Amino acid sequence: MASVLEYTGVTKKYENKTALKNVNLSVPSGAIVGLLGPNGSGKTTLLKLASGLLHPTSGKVTVCGLPVSPESKALVAYQPDCVYLNDWMNVEQLVKMMQDFYSNFNREKALDMLSRLKISLKDKLKAMSKGTKEKVRLILTMSREVPLYILDEPIGGVDPAARDYILNTILTNTPAGSTVLISTHLISDIESILNEIIFLKDGEIIRQGNAEKTRDATGKTIDELFREEFRC
Structure with missing residues (x-):
């Protein structure tokens, strides 16, 4: 399977911490990939490197064969784990x-999804519930037509109904051949949609592979494996 995202010998150091340690990783095209690990494992750092918001201390990151650059950024739709949109703006x-x-950006696609949720173009972000804000953010992200979508904790802190909508939106609005890389620690909520998994622990990849083959080989769900691996 072709790769949409490659990390080769990637290390990322901050002043007093090494967030990623010599990471070698190939993310396949046309898959929904779970980047799974506890808080502080390096997930957000790994995603920011792919989106061009950070640069590695050493090693190389490529998107569709291109080094991370203005050209590669056009191929990535990145949704951070924090709300980056101005509250005073309307939809x-x-x-x-x-x-x-x-x-x-596909305006018609965005308007269709907003209409189906009965979200008015006149609605202001600051007047929305947390769940509705997350839906709007996801609609804006998934309305770009790119080979790689990066979602950092897209279901964190929202109610189960909002989670279901978010997961369904990911499944039904990803263009054929595109990859969705999702960071989360809510494994049981998201396991059913994952094709591939990556376990990240203390800045190192400790498990990677096809989700179904992993379940068959271990006789365990991904959630069970995660709990076993990251048990305190």
């Missing part, structure tokens, strides 16, 4: 902003 302004920033 129409947010859609317009995305359209202005990204030539690959």
Whole structure:
């Protein structure tokens, strides 16, 4: 299977901490991939390197064969784990902003998803519930047409109904051949949609592979394996 994202000997150090340690990783095209690990394991650092928000201390990261650069950034739709949108903006302004920033943003796709959720273009972000805000963020991200979507904790802190909508949106709105790389520690909620898994612990990859083959080989669910591996 072709690779959409490659890490070769990647180490990332901060002043007093090594977040990633000599990571070698190949993320396949056309898959939904779970980047799984406890808080502080290096997941967000790994994702930010792919999106171009951070640069490795050593090693190389490539997206679709391109080194991380302005050209590669156009191929990645990144949703961070924090709300980055201005609360005073309404949905129409947010859609317009995305359209202005990204030539690959599909306005019609975004409007269709918003309409199905009965979210008005006049609704302001600051007046929305946390779950609705997360839905709007996901709609904006998934309305870009790119080979790689990166979602950092997209279901953290929202109710089960919102989680179901988010997971369904990922499943039904990912273009054929594109990859979704999802960081989470809520394994049981997301396991059913994963094709591939990556376990990250203390900045190192300790398990990677096909989700179904891993379950068959171990006789355990991914959630059970995760709990076993990361038991305190």
